[in-house]
Amino acid sequence: MDMPTPNPVILAKKSRLVERLLTVLPTDAVIHLEAETRAYECDALTAYRCPPMVAVLPSTTQDVSDILRICHEMGVPVVPRGSGTSLAGGALPTADCVILGVARMNAVLETDYENRFVRVQSGRTNLSVTGAVQENDFFYAPDPSSQLACAIAGNIAMNSGGAHCLKYGVTTNNLMGVTMVLIDGTVVEIGGAYLDAPGLDLLGVICGSEGQLGVVTEATLRILRKPEGARPVLMGFDSNEVAGECVSDIIKAGVLPVAIEFMDRPCIRATEAFAKAGYPDCEALLIVEVEGSDAEIDEQLEKIVAIARRHNPVELRESKSADESARIWLGRKSAFGAMGQINDYMCLDGTIPVSQLPYVLRRIGEMSKEYGLDVGNVFHAGDGNMHPLILFDANKPGDLELCEAFGADILRLCVEVGGCLTGEHGVGIEKRDLMVNQFAPEDLDIQMAVKDVFDPQWLLNPAKVFPLAASEARRAA
Amino acid sequence: MITPRSEAELAEVIAATREPLRVIGGGTRSVVPMGNASVLTASGLSGITLHEPGSLTLVAQAGTPVEQIEAALAAEGQRLPFEPMDHRGLLGTQGTPTIGGVVAANVSGPRRIQVGAARDFLLGVRFVDGAGRILKNGGRVMKNVTGYDLVKLMAGSRGRLGVLSEVSFKVLPMPEVTVTLVLQGLDDAAAVRAMAQGLASPFEVTGAAHWPGKGTFLRIEGFAGSVAYRAGQLRAMLGGEIEESAQRWTEIRDVAPFHAAEGDIWRLSVKPSDAPGLVARAGAEAVLYDWGGGLVWLRMAPGTDLRARIAPFQGHATLVRADAETLARLPLEQPEPAPLAALSSGLRDKFDPRGIFATETDPVRAVAS
Numbered sequence: 001m002d003m004p005t006p007n008p009v010i011l012a013k014k015s016r017l018v019e020r021l022l023t024v025l026p027t028d029a030v031i032h033l034e035a036e037t038r039a040y041e042c043d044a045l046t047a048y049r050c051p052p053m054v055a056v057l058p059s060t061t062q063d064v065s066d067i068l069r070i071c072h073e074m075g076v077p078v079v080p081r082g083s084g085t086s087l088a089g090g091a092l093p094t095a096d097c098v099i100l101g102v103a104r105m106n107a108v109l110e111t112d113y114e115n116r117f118v119r120v121q122s123g124r125t126n127l128s129v130t131g132a133v134q135e136n137d138f139f140y141a142p143d144p145s146s147q148l149a150c151a152i153a154g155n156i157a158m159n160s161g162g163a164h165c166l167k168y169g170v171t172t173n174n175l176m177g178v179t180m181v182l183i184d185g186t187v188v189e190i191g192g193a194y195l196d197a198p199g200l201d202l203l204g205v206i207c208g209s210e211g212q213l214g215v216v217t218e219a220t221l222r223i224l225r226k227p228e229g230a231r232p233v234l235m236g237f238d239s240n241e242v243a244g245e246c247v248s249d250i251i252k253a254g255v256l257p258v259a260i261e262f263m264d265r266p267c268i269r270a271t272e273a274f275a276k277a278g279y280p281d282c283e284a285l286l287i288v289e290v291e292g293s294d295a296e297i298d299e300q301l302e303k304i305v306a307i308a309r310r311h312n313p314v315e316l317r318e319s320k321s322a323d324e325s326a327r328i329w330l331g332r333k334s335a336f337g338a339m340g341q342i343n344d345y346m347c348l349d350g351t352i353p354v355s356q357l358p359y360v361l362r363r364i365g366e367m368s369k370e371y372g373l374d375v376g377n378v379f380h381a382g383d384g385n386m387h388p389l390i391l392f393d394a395n396k397p398g399d400l401e402l403c404e405a406f407g408a409d410i411l412r413l414c415v416e417v418g419g420c421l422t423g424e425h426g427v428g429i430e431k432r433d434l435m436v437n438q439f440a441p442e443d444l445d446i447q448m449a450v451k452d453v454f455d456p457q458w459l460l461n462p463a464k465v466f467p468l469a470a471s472e473a474r475r476a477a
Numbered sequence: 478m479i480t481p482r483s484e485a486e487l488a489e490v491i492a493a494t495r496e497p498l499r500v501i502g503g504g505t506r507s508v509v510p511m512g513n514a515s516v517l518t519a520s521g522l523s524g525i526t527l528h529e530p531g532s533l534t535l536v537a538q539a540g541t542p543v544e545q546i547e548a549a550l551a552a553e554g555q556r557l558p559f560e561p562m563d564h565r566g567l568l569g570t571q572g573t574p575t576i577g578g579v580v581a582a583n584v585s586g587p588r589r590i591q592v593g594a595a596r597d598f599l600l601g602v603r604f605v606d607g608a609g610r611i612l613k614n615g616g617r618v619m620k621n622v623t624g625y626d627l628v629k630l631m632a633g634s635r636g637r638l639g640v641l642s643e644v645s646f647k648v649l650p651m652p653e654v655t656v657t658l659v660l661q662g663l664d665d666a667a668a669v670r671a672m673a674q675g676l677a678s679p680f681e682v683t684g685a686a687h688w689p690g691k692g693t694f695l696r697i698e699g700f701a702g703s704v705a706y707r708a709g710q711l712r713a714m715l716g717g718e719i720e721e722s723a724q725r726w727t728e729i730r731d732v733a734p735f736h737a738a739e740g741d742i743w744r745l746s747v748k749p750s751d752a753p754g755l756v757a758r759a760g761a762e763a764v765l766y767d768w769g770g771g772l773v774w775l776r777m778a779p780g781t782d783l784r785a786r787i788a789p790f791q792g793h794a795t796l797v798r799a800d801a802e803t804l805a806r807l808p809l810e811q812p813e814p815a816p817l818a819a820l821s822s823g824l825r826d827k828f829d830p831r832g833i834f835a836t837e838t839d840p841v842r843a844v845a846s
Contacts (some may be wrong), residue, residue: 201634
């Protein structure tokens with residue numbers, strides 16, 4: 001993955017920049033020694049690393065405004081960073097950039113149960129937003145797997161999803177407002193504790209803009225009352241086609257499960273060897289979870305089980321207790337770890353129409369043979385968001401490149417069948433050069449024109465999202 | 478009236494035009510009369526392109542009548558979850574509401590409070606910008622973070638940025654049963670508190686409205702057993718009577734109590750607990766609370782500037798119906814703070830560099846060349 005060559009003119013400004021940053025920030029908030037900037041050299045896409053020129057750790061919106069004003073005046077690129085858990089390289093620095101990390105900004109500013117929202121600083125972690133309201137039986141719905149660590153700032157930048165978004169939606173559906181700092185230091189309030197702002201939906205385009213339009217410092221988030229309970233049913237099938245049909249039939253029947261998770265045979269086997277959850281040895285496994293009171297759960301599970309039986313499952317296990325639920329989820333929750341035990345892996349994130357599931361899984365199997373790399377599939381089947389895990393050996397020369405080529409083929413396949421490159425991880429640098437497969441040049445141009453409006457000099461996270469060749473003229477301007 | 482019959486023709490017309498165009502679907506949601514602007518309607522682009530019930534997906538050309546879409550979905554036991562209102566009764570307009578109009582105005586009904594707005598169910602758009610370019614964003618899948626979300630930007634843009642040619646939606650199953658818990662005798666503040674209690678319960682209230690003089694209404698939908706249970710729990714919590722009819726919600730959605738009445742109509746979006754106090758300051762002739770109090774419809778004496786009357790307040794007020802003099806004097810939409818107005822105007826310049834799209838909120842935008 002290429003990154004632009006660091007600009008020597010900017011590198012030469014380092015000492016002056018540090019000096020100016022220290023006029024607005026305390027010493028411990030400006031990290032500029034080479035040994036220390038290394039802590040920010042990568043995010044969760046660890047194959048790519050590059051220490052930034054400087055990292056800054058603001059505590060307030062005013063700090064962020066001061067930092068951006070200085071960087072804007074000096075023409076220094078800024079890469080915003082939440083907790084650094086991006087799988088797409090969204091927070092990967094360049095050698096001539098300032099990393100702006102919001103981790104110190106983690107306060108809860110307001111909780112309002114009557115109107116059902118919280119306002120937090122954007123460095124707060126996803127899970128700790130729920131943590132702040134759970135004693136009153138409320139929760140924040142989007143639940144990316146990294147929720148223990150990932151920050152709301154990153155969730156907003158990537159429009160993160162999670163396992164439960166079939167019912168509750170993704171970040172953009174749960175975000176009511178933001179305080180954001182524009183590249184010149186201007187602080188703006190967009191949306192708030194009320195619905196559907198007037199004029200153009202700026203909040204909608206900011207969410208998912210990968211830190212390229214501004215730095216979000218505070219967020220107003222919708223919170224929901226916890227359901228009375230939740231229980232899953234596990235079902236095994238002897239073909240992916242049948243499992244796919246079963247998903248479709250459940251959805252058509254009017255049941256809206258909170259999650260429908262799918263695992264294929266390679267993933268089931270790896271998981272069994274690792275976590276011993278007692279999963280059946282079959283082609284495809286579904287975990288379907290529903291919510292409500294005990295009686296409501298029984299009512300929904302009864303309908304789901306009746307549908308599953310029509311598809312001759314090789315296994316059907318309905319949870320009747322918290323203990324049984326935990327056993328059913330155990331394998332699914334250890335799937336990534338199990339695959340990681342076997343080898344290094346790359347996790348993809350393409351989304352496809354649910355109806356294309358069997359075809360896409362078959363093609364991935366064929367390609368796996370052609371590339372000679374194993375792949376396991378574990379994903380959110382209800383919304384077609386796939387997570388193929390390609391196994392490779394990072395220490396074997398050429399294996400990473402082979403894996404990336406295989407991954408690119410899978411993503412092209414997702415686009416071909418009517419889907420997209422990324423359902424919840426974001427483009428970052430990882431899928432940047434594949435954008436031309438999903439978008440015509442003019443479709444990319446109008447997106448870049450949006451960035452032109454917010455950040456005319458392309459200083460915010462400039463080398464991400466768009467193919468470098470497509471954004472070159474703008475970045476150079 | 479210009480009526481392109483295909484997306485390609487739409488692009489040609491826009492590329493060739495030298496004068497401002499007022500873009501409509503069926504024209505049923507227009508607040509300001511058409512005047513002398515040339516009118517372009519997307520109603521010639523009609524038809525459902527794809528409906529996959531098992532994927533909860535529907536794709537349609539922008540001019541497709543809402544009625545046709547609702548019928549196709551109903552045949553598969555599905556619906557548009559955000560419950561778009563029909564503006565004809567309130568605005569006294571004629572014509573056929575189109576799905577593109579729903580998207581362009583981000584029209585959502587009572588269920589918005591629980592499931593989200595039109596913009597939350599919109600998966601993808603195709604549109605023609607002011608330069609005559611055919612553009613696309615999003616797609617037909619439910620989770621998609623590939624590139625910027627211009628889908629949201631187009632929803633509610635009211636023709637400022639482009640002409641929609643095709644839209645795709647996530648749809649949801651229709652419930653087996655719908656019931657309403659009706660509370661009587663509550664004043665506005667007590668009603669908003671009761672609705673907040675209902676919405677903060679685990680019982681999945683899908684509508685919460687207060688119609689002064691008629692009652693306070695909380696809607697429960699789903700499978701029969703579940704609905705009976707949840708309605709029972711809510712009633713134990715709040716009292717009231719259970720009503721089986723769903724007709725009430727069409728009246729609330731379409732603001733039926735104001736249809737025949739004289740006066741200006743305003744739509745106020747605020748934090749629900751602020752609503753009763755603001756209503757008291759507004760001195761309205763009549764009000765209808767939806768979204769648990771987060772949306773208030775107000776009928777005001779002609780010519781009243783509601784925003785000035787209740788300022789300062791958090792939220793926004795939209796003028797929905799008024800006489801020509803008032804429409805000329807007061808902006809339809811809540812004016813944005815300067816930095817946001819600059820961003821919005823910058824976006825319009827990019828999407829419509831020649832100033833072709835004359836919207837009802839901004840009919841005099843000059844054509845540059």
